[in-house]
Amino acid sequence: MSIPFGLDLGNMNSVLAVARNRGIDIVVNEVSNRSTPTIVGFGEKNRYIGEAGKNKQTSNIKNTVDNVKRIIALDYNDDDLATESKYFNSKLVKLADGKVGTQVRVGSEVEEFTATQIAAMFLGKVKNTVEVETKSPVSDVCIAVPAWYNEEQRYAIADAAKIAGLNPVRIVNEVTAAAVSYGVFKTDLPEGEEKPRIVALIDIGHSSYTCSIVSFTKGECKVLGTAYDKHFGGRDFDHAIANHFADEFDAKYKLNIRENPKAFHRLVIAAEKLKKVLSANSTAPFNIESVMDDLDFSSQLTREDLEQLVEPLLSRVTEPITAAISQAKLDISNIDVVEIIGGTTRIPVLKNAISNVFNKDVSSTLNQDETIAKGAAFICAIHSPTLRVRPFKFEDIHPYSVSYYWDKQVEDEDNLEVFTKNSTFPSTKLITLHRTGDFSMGAKYTNKEELPKSVRADIASWDITGVKLNDNKESIEAKLKLRCDPSGLHIIEEAYTVEEVVTKEEIPLPDDAAEDAEPEYKEIKNIVKKDNLTIVAHTFALDPATLNAFTEKENELFAQDKLVAETEEKMNQLEEYIYSMRSKLSEQYSTFASDEEKQVLNEKLNQAEEWLYDEGLETTKANYIAKYDELAKLGNVIKDRYMAKEEEKRQAILAEEKLAKEAAAAAAAAEAEAKAATDAEGTAEGTAEGTAEPTVEDSADADVDVEMD
Structure with missing residues (x-):
């Protein structure tokens, strides 16, 4: 039996969780850490994945790939590539399909890998980690991904799971997984006719910032609005600190540390540690030994200095919150609780900025690092045929409206908006078309102008065959079951033709009808399934x-x-x-x-x-x-x-x-035997003395009697 596995696929670190022992457990890796670096490195003979890759990253900087979730299904000509390139030390290249890939040296050969392949390598590693730790096979997985992942990126991460030997039962938004965790483990949620609790769930991780407005009642949650800033996260704070010290190093030694990838990487690592120290202290030292050209570098930073460095970033805190609240058709005053997750939310100045937007204290009752993985594991357990879990219903929302078209794509005809913007999913719609033969269908985002530049308007297409006409019919009704599945992927789940079948049903004769009266009939028209149609899908998924x-x-x-x-x-x-x-x-x-x-x-x-x-x-x-x-x-x-x-x-x-x-044993037996004999002898003597005493007394009495005589 496969153990349900939930993965919070982080940009810097990933967290693994499983459903077992009537609960959700975090899986530790081979060095007993509760998170695993999302890193794949390549050496002379083998790969270094996870902790091993992190340990060798500085010495193997050009052949180590991180930030992989940022380039999955990314076009090489996408504007985001310029931003992402700043955080990569491995070489990014344009692949034959126009996507971004990475070029590394494997042994003596230079090879190119797609982001999907790199993700698959990491997923294979964590799969093995879970199997070793739990001593159980793993196949089903629920993977938590950013809310800004489009359909192509979701297909890509699902393909990566398949390459790694996993069955991706669901691709879920990270904040939605956190919402499930909140709803399942909170015991004080309203129920019945009580007003739902409106929670603003804010997740700021290593590379992105997401805000979701979620309505909670006991056993159910519903996402009302989601907005994000995909280029705002902990790495921006790290680089702000690193660039500050790079300028200081340049001024002191007249050397540009940014030109040395290994040296600058060490600077960024030290900056990240300093950021964490300043979250709990007002000042902290900054020391790196032999950072470059055998030079040691020492300095310090105060929390006030850090706040000044990141002030431009803090101005971006408000927009995702107001956008999510607007999408939910609510006001800030309607928010009951502000729950923050993600390691970056531990920065005091950032926490205060979020608090100021809502004009209320923020809450951190969830485990900021692990709640997404736990929610994903619970969702995977829901899909398990062998486990019974606590009933919990949750719904996400469509970020954009989706229309289906047929035969050919025409802007104003032959298409139908099926899934509207802000409607919930998973959901299913049944449409009917009159067809004269085999046909094709397609799905696209309805309003191109709403889409980010990196998102394609076309989603998928399908060839539908097997339409058979009756001799006397010019067309036939084809019914199509259109579905936005739990992973947010748009599919045609089923297609079939129907026909009208007329049957005759005898009308009962009245009681006073003549014996020879002719029976009367009425016609009943029924729509019945005629033929199942064959569906050939053309999606973003990899071909076989x-x-x-x-x-x-x-x-x-x-x-x-x-x-x-x-x-x-x-x-x-x-x-x-x-x-x-x-x-x-x-x-x-x-x-x-x-x-x-x-x-x-x-x-x-x-x-x-x-x-x-x-x-x-x-x-x-x-x-x-x-x-x-x-x-x-x-x-x-x-x-x-x-x-x-x-x-x-x-x-x-x-x-x-x-x-x-x-x-x-012999001595003990002999001792016991001797003791038994002694006890028996004593008992015998006691009995003899007891019978002689009256005789003595009688003799005494006799003597007395004699004396009296």
Whole structure:
């Protein structure tokens, strides 16, 4: 049984959660951290993903890819690329399909990967992390993504999950997942006829800022409005601090640290740590050893200085809030609670700016880092056929209206607005068309002018075949079930033709009807399904051939990573054996080997050590195993003698302990037997004394009697 898995796919760190043990648990990674760096690095032989990638990022800066969620399905000509490029150290390239990809060196080869492939590599890593931690198989996953992800980006992340061997049961907006977490775990929500609680959920993470207005009642929540600033997050604060110190470094040493990617990356990391320190302190030191050209750099920053540096950013706090409230058709006074999540909301000046917009204190009762992942895990559990979860209904909203058209795209005819802006999803609509044969359908955003430049107006198209006309019909009714599914993807779920079937039903005769009266009938017209139609979808999803090719490539890289890990394990095993056997040969095993055996084995150990640190550094798993077996063949003879002697000692000790126990048991039995005999003898004497006493008294009485006589 697959364990339900929820993933908060963060830009800097991702959080993993699973539904188990009648609750939601956060999954720790291999170093026991509750979040995993969203990083994929490439080395000479293998990849470094997650914690390993983070550890090697500075030394492997050009071959390490982060910020991957920002470039998924991004056109190379998109205006956003200029903004995103500032945060990338790996090379971004234009792929054959016009999308942004990354170029890295894998071993001696330069390779290009799509953002979907990079995301799949990371998803494969976290899948393995969950399986190792839970000791359970994982297939179903609910992935939380930014609210600004369009249909193409949602398909791309779903494809990445499939490449990693996962089944994406739902792609959910991050703040919507947080809303589910709020609604499920809060115990004081209104119910029945009580007024719903209106909550402004604000999420400011590493790279984006989202505000959703959500209505809550017990067992249900409904998103009323969502707005965002996709280029406002913690990384902007980090770079503001880093650029401040870069200017200071330039003024002091006349060196431009921005021209050195490794040095500037270290500066950004230090800036992020400083930002966290200043969230709890009024001033903090700033120190980096050997940051560039063997120069150490020291400075300090106060919280007031930080507030001045980020003042331009704070002016952008208000817009997403007012836009979300406007979309919800509410006023700021209607907001009951302001709940903040995301690591960046811990910055005091930012928290105060949000509080000032609402003119009320903000709340942080949810876990700011983990609530999205927990909500996603609960949503995944809802989709599980084997688990029962607490009933909870939630709805999201369409950011744009969507129209469907048929035969050909005409602006003012042959199209129908099916899903209106701000309407809820998931939702299903049934439409009827009169068709004369096979036809095509398409879906598009209704109002192009509302769309960001990066969002395409066309969403998907479908070829629908199998329309059969009756001989006497010029057209036939085709019914199409149009759906915006739980992931916000627009699909045609079902298509079929119907026909009118006329049947005759006998009308019961009145009681006074003549015996030979002719029966009368009435016609009943029924609409019945005639034929199921075949639907061939053309969406943003990868075609099967490309999906298979990417999956094979991922499996190949995974196998290589596994081989490298196993090879390193065997190398470490050999190294450990060399040093362990050498030490034991002079101590524990000393009396169990002849001088000749010691000399031969020591020579072998020295030769193996020289080989290991010379040509053995770049060899195969099989060679390490062969070298280990060669040493073990000699060493195990001596080890067996030692173990035999140890076993002999152990058996002797066990025999002594057994004899001691038997002797103790015998002594205890003898003591018990003696005590029983003593007790029996005492009882017998007591009985004899008891019967003699009256006789003595009688004798005494007799004596008295005699004396009296």
